[in-house]
Amino acid sequence: MSLDANEDAVVGALKQSLRQLETLGAQWAGLEDMLKEMKRKDDILPKLMTSTGSYEDLFRKEMSKYDRISDIAHNIEAQEQLLLQIQAQNDDFSAIFNLEDYKASRE
Incomplete structure (x- = not known):
């Protein structure tokens, strides 16, 4: 599947945020x-x-x-911010790739 520059940027940003969330989870x-x-x-x-x-x-x-042990508060705050960011990026991803139509065609 080939992606244009905007689609690639949205997918890349979402992947990067998910990797950051994994890192924060490991720190936690x-x-x-x-x-x-x-x-x-x-x-x-x-x-x-x-x-x-x-x-x-x-x-x-x-x-x-x-x-x-202030690192805990920093980790929680970073996770909260990152989850908000991921939610916004996921909304962008869903809008670009029209997942509802994909699900319907797949079924």
Whole structure:
């Protein structure tokens, strides 16, 4: 099937966006594994048992360890933006290739 320049650009952009989504998905899996490992290793029970200060301060200090994980928010935001982009590109793809007529002729 040969494509004109506009069709090729739409298909290429959609493919590129889908590859980016796969990359973000792989990054997400790595972030998820990292969080699970941090959670598994994070046992504050000994600190609670020996703490002489305020539990509130202890909890605040322990929770601050997770503040550095801002990559998760960035990944989610990037996925949201990319999904909106893919939706728009898919609309363009559907309009150019008239998928409804293709489905009807195929049946």
